[in-house]
Amino acid sequence: xxxxxxxxxxxxxxxxxxxxxxxxxxxxxxxxxxxxxxxxxxxxxxxxxxxxxxxxxxxxxxxxxxxxxxxxxxxxxxxxxxxxxxxxxxxxxxxxxxxxxxxxxxxxxxxxxxxxxxxxxxxxxxxxxxxxxxxxxxxxxxxxxxxxxxxxxxxxxxxxxxxxxxxxxxxxxxxxxxxxxxxxxxxxxxxxxxxxxxxxxxxxxxxxxxxxxxxxxxxxxxxxxxxxxxxxxxxxxxxxxxxxxxxxxxxxxxxxxxxxxxxxxxxxxxxxxxxxx
Amino acid sequence: xxxxxxxxxxxxxxxxxxxxxxxxxxxxxxxxxxxxxxxxxxxxxxxxxxxxxxxxxxxxxxxxxxxxxxxxxxxxxxxxxxxxxxxxxxxxxxxxxxxxxxxxxxxxxxxxxxxxxxxxxxxxxxxxxxxxxxxxxxxxxxxxxxxxxxxxxxxxxxxxxxxxxxxxxxxxxxxxxxxxxxxxxxxxxxxxxxxxxxxxxxxxxxxxxxxxxxxxxxxxxxxxxxxxxxxxxxxxxxxxxxxxxxxxxxxxxxxxxxxxxxxxxxxxxxxxxxxxxxxxxxxxxxxxxxxxxxxxxxxxxxxxxxxxxxxxxxxxxxxxxxxxxxx
Numbered sequence: 001x002x003x004x005x006x007x008x009x010x011x012x013x014x015x016x017x018x019x020x021x022x023x024x025x026x027x028x029x030x031x032x033x034x035x036x037x038x039x040x041x042x043x044x045x046x047x048x049x050x051x052x053x054x055x056x057x058x059x060x061x062x063x064x065x066x067x068x069x070x071x072x073x074x075x076x077x078x079x080x081x082x083x084x085x086x087x088x089x090x091x092x093x094x095x096x097x098x099x100x101x102x103x104x105x106x107x108x109x110x111x112x113x114x115x116x117x118x119x120x121x122x123x124x125x126x127x128x129x130x131x132x133x134x135x136x137x138x139x140x141x142x143x144x145x146x147x148x149x150x151x152x153x154x155x156x157x158x159x160x161x162x163x164x165x166x167x168x169x170x171x172x173x174x175x176x177x178x179x180x181x182x183x184x185x186x187x188x189x190x191x192x193x194x195x196x197x198x199x200x201x202x203x204x205x206x207x208x209x210x211x212x213x214x215x216x217x218x219x220x221x222x223x224x225x226x227x228x229x230x231x232x233x234x235x236x237x238x239x240x241x242x243x244x245x246x247x248x249x250x251x252x253x254x255x256x257x258x259x260x261x262x263x264x265x266x267x268x269x270x271x272x273x274x275x276x277x
Numbered sequence: 278x279x280x281x282x283x284x285x286x287x288x289x290x291x292x293x294x295x296x297x298x299x300x301x302x303x304x305x306x307x308x309x310x311x312x313x314x315x316x317x318x319x320x321x322x323x324x325x326x327x328x329x330x331x332x333x334x335x336x337x338x339x340x341x342x343x344x345x346x347x348x349x350x351x352x353x354x355x356x357x358x359x360x361x362x363x364x365x366x367x368x369x370x371x372x373x374x375x376x377x378x379x380x381x382x383x384x385x386x387x388x389x390x391x392x393x394x395x396x397x398x399x400x401x402x403x404x405x406x407x408x409x410x411x412x413x414x415x416x417x418x419x420x421x422x423x424x425x426x427x428x429x430x431x432x433x434x435x436x437x438x439x440x441x442x443x444x445x446x447x448x449x450x451x452x453x454x455x456x457x458x459x460x461x462x463x464x465x466x467x468x469x470x471x472x473x474x475x476x477x478x479x480x481x482x483x484x485x486x487x488x489x490x491x492x493x494x495x496x497x498x499x500x501x502x503x504x505x506x507x508x509x510x511x512x513x514x515x516x517x518x519x520x521x522x523x524x525x526x527x528x529x530x531x532x533x534x535x536x537x538x539x540x541x542x543x544x545x546x547x548x549x550x551x552x553x554x555x556x557x558x559x560x561x562x563x564x565x566x567x568x569x570x571x572x573x574x575x576x577x578x579x580x581x582x583x584x585x586x587x588x589x590x591x592x593x594x595x596x597x598x599x600x601x602x603x604x
Contacts, residue, residue, distance in 0.1 A: 056347035056369060132440060136448055140437050221440040224427070229409075229438055236341050236360070236410030238367045 002050050006043055013039035059241045067241035068248060074230070075249050082227040083253045085142035086214035090149025094210075095203060098154045102161035103187070116162070123155030127213060131220040140221050145228075148217040153206035160202030164195025197272050200265040207257045211250060298507045301332045303342045303351035305490065308335045308537040310522075310550035311459060312355065313529040314377060318518025320532045327510035333536070338441055341410055343369060346495060352504070353511070358488040358573050359414030359585055365593055366586050370496040373594035375512045375602075376569070377519050379561035381486035382553065383415055384479040386462055387453035388446060396478055397423055402431045406439035406446070406454035414585045416455065418576045419485040443468060453478075459553030463546065487573040489557075491565070499595065513602040516563040523558055526551035564599040 017035055020028045041061050047053065048060040055063065068075065101119075105112045131148050138144035168191055176186040218228025227246050234242045269275055304312050315333055318324050324331045334351060336342060342354035343364040353374075361371045385396075385405065393399040400423065407416045417427060426433030437451050443464045445451040456462040458479070465475065480486040492512065498504050522529035530547035570593075577585040 054347050054369075056344050132442075132444075135440075136444055140445075140450060218438075221445065222438045224436045224438060232339070233409040233413070233438070235339075235344065236412070238341070238343060238347075238364050238369060 005050070006046055009039060009042055009046065055240055056238055057240075059244055063241045064244040064248065067239075068245040071242055071245060074242075075245060077225050078227045078230050078246065079249055079253065081142060081223075081225045082145070082214050082218065083211065083257075086145035086217070086226070087149055087210040087257075089142070090146035090214065091153055091206060091210040093146065094150040094153035095157050095206070097150065098157035098202070099161055099199070101154075102158050102165060105158075105162055106165040106191075107183075112162075116158075119155045119158050122151060125151070127152065127216055128220075131217045134217070135221045140223055142226075145214045145217040145222075145226075149210045149213040152209045152213040156205050156209070157199070157202035160198045160205075161195060164198025165191055167191075167198060168194045193271075196265075196269045197274065200261065200269065203261050204258060204265070207261055208254055211254050211257070215250065298328055298510075299330045299332070300353060300507055300511050301334060301351045302511075303334045303340075303345045303354040304336045305342055305355045305357070306336045307539065307541075308533060309460070309542060310526075310530055310533050310547045310554055311457075311490070313522040313533050313551055313554065314515055314519030315355075316518070316532050316536050317522045317529050318514045320535070321518065321521060323514035323517045323521075324511070327514045329507050329510045329514065331511060335538075338410070343371065343411065343493075346371070346493070352494060352498060353508070354493050355490050356493050357412065357415070358491055358570075359418070359577055360411035361491070361493050362574070362577060362586050362590050362593055363411070363414060365590055366588070371493045372496055372499060372592065373491045373493055373565055373570075374499075374508060374598040375492040375515075375563045376488060376565040377492070377516065377561055377563050378488065378490040378557050379559060379566075379569070380557045381415075381480050381489050382458040382557050383486070383489065384456055384458060384462070384477045385453045386446065386456040386465055386475055386477045388449065389474055389476050391452040393452060393476060396483060400425055400434050400453075402434075403452040404435040404437055404450070406437045406451040408439050408455050412455075414577065415480060415485065415487045418487070418579065418585055419480065419483065422485060422576070422579050446470075459550045459557070463549055463553075485576050487576055488565075488569055496592075499597075505598065508598050509601045512563055512598055516602070519558055519563075522551060523555040526555060562599075562603060564596065564603065565594050570594055 013035055017032050020032050020035070044058075045060050045062060048058060059067075101115060105115055127148060130151060131144075134147045134151075135144045138147050172190060172194075173186070176190055181189070215228040215231070218226045219232050222229040227250060231243050231246050234240070234246070266275055302315060304315070306312075308316075312333075315331070319331060319333065334345075342351070342356050343360060345351050346354045347369050354371075356371070358373065361373065365371050387393045391403065393403065396419075400420075405416075407413050420427050420434060427436050429435040437445055439445055439451075439454055443454060443456070443461050446454045446465060447468050447470070454461070456465065456477075462477070466472070492515075494508065498508070527544075527548050530544055530551050533547050533551075534542055534544060574586070574589055578587075578589065
């Protein structure tokens with residue numbers, strides 16, 4: 001019987017969305033998604049209250065929100081430690097290294113035969129295997145987390161960039177050659193811009209990888225701050241609302257990070273067919 | 278694989294008929310001699326003689342026993358008292374029903390070259406490795422009694438979240454790390470350091486020892502008279518197992534190995550662990566000594582700004598089970 005109100009809310013939200021779907025405007029399109037999300041949160045809150053689910057198993061959204069507000073300073077410290085220092089630094093270093101390596105590989109078939117398999121091999125290493133080793137090499141602080149992120153993001157960006165540098169037509173390359181363009185000019189004016197859609201694919205994929213890498217790496221020894229540290233230790237202290245608050249921060253940061261990269265992509269590759277709406 | 282099939286079949290049977298004499302025990306850590314008493318009691322048929330059917334679930338780095346208990350995944354857990362009392366204060370009504378371990382095996386192991394000789398004066402400004410997941414409470418209490426901040430800086434100590442190995446000490450990333458007499462201390466020696474390279478501070482000697490490896494259940498379990506009877510039998514058989522293990526460390530280690538599905542443990546290591554564990558068992562028949570409980574509570578309450586528990590717990594232990602088990 002107690003499932004009835006849950007069912008009612010679900011069906012109500014559904015009906016509302018079906019009605020809204022008739023009006024195909026920008027506002028309703030956004031509203032449909034918002035209503036769906038809100039319904040999930042409301043159902044969650046109701047389920048926790050109706051079935052008296054213990055906080056240790058699943059805290060209610062209201063408890064998570066309270067914890068979020070009460071622990072703002074902790075969450076901010078952890079965000080700076082894990083996302084800005086660990087994930088972002090590692091992502092930037094990894095991306096730059098991958099782009100430069102891709103150009104080197106593109107220039108020389110010799111490197112292509114040697115470096116790609118090694119890159120592939122490193123990418124296949126499980127994070128739980130390399131994280132403790134990197135902690136030993138680079139210490140406990142964010143440097144070792146950034147190193148884990150570098151290892152995780154390097155290969156996807158490299159593969160995409162290598163493919164991107166091959167993405168020009170023979171006709172376009174011939175045109176550059178007929179103008180006697182040196183290698184540098186043809187790289188800068190033709191092949192790098194042509195590679196941008198590929199590069200941004202790699203960058204977008206690795207935004208989430210970078211977050212996961214930075215958070216999981218903190219499970220293997222860390223100073224007493226950081227999102228991974230907080231998630232793993234707050235569980236031991238049965239402070240599950242704080243764990244979920246950290247998860248909310250991670251989700252928001254991940255969405256924002258991805259959105260930023262997608263926005264830059266729009267600006268850089270405005271000429272590409274996929275950007276036409 | 279056969280193990281898996283058998284346990285799957287066992288689970289299916291249990292789901293079919295969860296009787297009062299079925300008990301699930303969640304260990305605090307992985308299968309090792311630290312829990313030999315329970316494995317011995319099962320292997321030697323002590324549980325069977327008492328008519329209880331015990332399932333032993335090993336723990337691990339990411340398993341908080343209190344959480345398993347709260348989720349209904351176990352009837353009894355092996356837990357340290359600080360974590361249990363902290364959970365109690367957070368609204369999870371854990372109750373101690375028996376205390377097989379009399380002494381604490383916890384210590385800080387420091388490199389002698391750091392020049393640390395006296396915790397009261399020499400820890401300031403140093404980096405110390407600490408386990409978390411509920412095991413940080415004894416350490417935090419100790420630092421509180423020393424009046425040291427755990428936020429770092431020259432006046433406080435810098436805390437490292439220690440993983441599950443002793444590398445931070447070997448790498449000299451920390452001046453001291455947390456070790457158990459029966460486990461990590463041996464790992465440090467195995468790694469090639471000698472006892473002369475090290476200086477150890479046992480929580481027992483520092484007067485900040487808290488009770489470890491007690492048996493805890495939820496309050497609601499104690500309201501079910503049939504479950505209580507099973508718990509009495511379980512505790513009696515477990516203590517028989519502990520006595521047997523303390524007298525026969527090598528056989529006990531062998532039994533532990535047989536139950537270790539990870540294959541990570543060695544006989545030599547487990548035998549050494551069992552001999553060290555036997556020292557911690559001395560002086561306990563499983564009954565909680567109220568003086569030990571009071572000392573643990575006082576230590577946990579003695580915190581400056583951040584005590585582990587804020588008020589003396591009420592009803593956090595019962596003697597009814599052990600009284601019935603050993604009269």
